[in-house]
Amino acid sequence: MSSTVEEKAYHPQDAISATLKTTLITGAVGVFASSVQNTLQKRNYGPWGIVTKTGGTIALFASVGGAYQFARIASANLREKEDHWNALFGGFFGGAAIGMRARTFPAVLGYGVVVGTALSALEYTGGSLAGKGHADEADEFERRQKLRTNYRSPMAETVAELGEGRGIRGENYEERRRQRIKENYGIDVPASPQPAGP
Structure with missing residues (x-):
């Protein structure tokens, strides 16, 4: 046996x-x-x-x-x-x-x-005091591997879920912002120059 x-x-x-x-x-x-x-x-x-x-x-x-x-x-x-x-x-x-x-x-x-x-x-x-839990060693290994590979969500996905604003800015945000200000208030906001890269 x-x-x-x-x-x-x-x-x-x-x-x-x-x-x-x-x-x-x-x-x-x-x-x-x-x-x-x-x-x-x-x-x-x-x-x-x-x-x-x-x-x-x-x-x-x-x-x-x-x-x-x-x-x-x-x-x-x-x-x-x-x-x-x-x-x-x-x-x-x-x-x-x-x-x-x-x-x-x-x-x-x-x-x-x-x-x-x-x-x-x-x-x-x-x-x-909560107990050992019901997961075995293989499940615990897979759970830890998943935690290690759990990276940040792509920005496009975050913007799609939460929307823009509150510090969340998608691609071409500044251009869309200038356009909205122009349409709503009639103010022409100048484009800020891009910072010089290395």
């Missing part, structure tokens, strides 16, 4: 380097969030307040990002598949890191399940 859908060959990823990279990125976002929190404090803690007073935010962001990325890639490497289940496992561990702040087991479990479910659903729908 032959399958209509071909399985893509899975290539293992380096979980450690990806986790370190993600931890640094989310940690930098945490530094920004911590500095905003420090700025909004009623009491002035100085520039070191982002570490001493609101430094937990930096640790939270870094741990959530690191836990998510490590669990997602480790799951993909163990299962040898790249699908929405990896996002579920990664989201569970990332959410559990958020729940650790509450220091209760139900919070760890609850945050893990909520974040894992949300990220898995987002991954399952193709990163869009």
Whole structure:
């Protein structure tokens, strides 16, 4: 029995380097969030307040990002598949890191399940809440090719559809304009000289 859908060959990823990279990125976002929190404090803690007073935010962001990325890639490497289940496992561990702040087991479990479910659903729908769409790869290729070759309409076609005026001028517009002014108002408009070309 032959399958209509071909399985893509899975290539293992380096979980450690990806986790370190993600931890640094989310940690930098945490530094920004911590500095905003420090700025909004009623009491002035100085520039070191982002570490001493609101430094937990930096640790939270870094741990959530690191836990998510490590669990997602480790799951993909163990299962040898790249699908929405990896996002579920990664989201569970990332959410559990958020729940650790509450220091209760139900919070760890609850945050893990909520974040894992949300990220898995987002991954399952193709990163869009509207869904993946019904077009296959060939249709998408043809659509993009059509977009690349979709050039401007010829001026004659534009004039035929919209008419002249409002900045749209067809061939011999100036000559027809002079003729209309002459017929309607009796004023002779001199022809403007053509600009010298290179």
